[in-house]
Amino acid sequence: MSFLLDQFRIPGKVAVVTGAGGRGNSIGRAYALGLASAGASVVVADLNAAGAQRVCDEILSSGGKAIAVGVDITQPDSVANMAKAAADAFGGVDILVNNAALMAELAHATAIDIPLEEWNRIMNVNLTGALNCAKAIVPLMRQRGGGKIVNQVSGGAFPAISIYGISKLALVGLTTTLARQLGREKINVNAIAPGNTTSDAGRMLTPDESPFIKFLEASVAMRVRGAPDELVGALLLLCSPAGDWITGQVLHVDGGWVLRP
Numbered sequence: 001m002s003f004l005l006d007q008f009r010i011p012g013k014v015a016v017v018t019g020a021g022g023r024g025n026s027i028g029r030a031y032a033l034g035l036a037s038a039g040a041s042v043v044v045a046d047l048n049a050a051g052a053q054r055v056c057d058e059i060l061s062s063g064g065k066a067i068a069v070g071v072d073i074t075q076p077d078s079v080a081n082m083a084k085a086a087a088d089a090f091g092g093v094d095i096l097v098n099n100a101a102l103m104a105e106l107a108h109a110t111a112i113d114i115p116l117e118e119w120n121r122i123m124n125v126n127l128t129g130a131l132n133c134a135k136a137i138v139p140l141m142r143q144r145g146g147g148k149i150v151n152q153v154s155g156g157a158f159p160a161i162s163i164y165g166i167s168k169l170a171l172v173g174l175t176t177t178l179a180r181q182l183g184r185e186k187i188n189v190n191a192i193a194p195g196n197t198t199s200d201a202g203r204m205l206t207p208d209e210s211p212f213i214k215f216l217e218a219s220v221a222m223r224v225r226g227a228p229d230e231l232v233g234a235l236l237l238l239c240s241p242a243g244d245w246i247t248g249q250v251l252h253v254d255g256g257w258v259l260r261p
């Protein structure tokens, strides 16, 4: 039995988590803490460098290994610095979690009305940002003989009925494409599609009392909202040896959101 549990441990691995230092109770924070508790050294990366440092300090104070890095994932030079910081601190990278995104801050413009600059801004972060990170980190994974990439998509892409949903569905396409192209190099590429999660950003976007949440409560199979911690098991599956034969998949962690009528 202990052999099976050990498949979920990742001692000696180095993980980069983007978007891990923003709002207090964020999914990226839960991911960073979860990977550290499974034994990884964690690069806590975010546009918000002070927030990244706070999450890094949490990991260090509980006996884990981490560094904080300020990064703008839309800027290849900034992403290259993040990769270099990871390699300098920990000798390489084995795991990349592309979690940073614009979500709560997006206005609900229609596809016809959205200014092109705003469309480009969203795609630059939510899609191209993940590609920038993969371009910088995959060479480091190759040096280690393989790796794991997990892209954070969203239930909001199934179906895509918003600009945000389009950006996340495109990220599913990047996931399957990279999975196909990197598989022989032992780099697994998968996605997690969370349902409505009670991060601070999620609560800001859709408060518990909002009509949207009330509507969903009547239609989601199991439970509308999950906590950031409830996504961590899926992440560990996809980042650990337990997931070595899984690639190109979207793991829905959503209490049945995707099954709604």
Ligand SMILES: NC(=O)c1ccc[n+]([C@@H]2O[C@H](COP(=O)([O-])OP(=O)(O)OC[C@H]3O[C@@H](n4cnc5c(N)ncnc54)[C@H](O)[C@@H]3O)[C@@H](O)[C@H]2O)c1
Binding pocket: 018, 019, 020, 021, 022, 023, 025, 026, 027, 028, 045, 046, 047, 048, 071, 072, 073, 074, 098, 099, 100, 101, 102, 103, 104, 125, 129, 152, 153, 154, 155, 156, 193, 194, 195, 196, 197, 198, 199, 200, 201, 202, 203
């Ligand atoms: N909360 C939900 O209900 C929910 C549901 C499905 C998917 N998601 C996805 O989960 C992820 C995390 O969501 P969250 O609820 O924790 O939101 P969040 O806003 O707290 O996290 C997003 C993080 O990305 C960072 N970021 C934004 N632009 C960046 C850039 N250019 N470079 C680097 N970092 C940047 C922000 O600073 C922030 O820390 C996002 O990808 C989001 O789309 C969230």
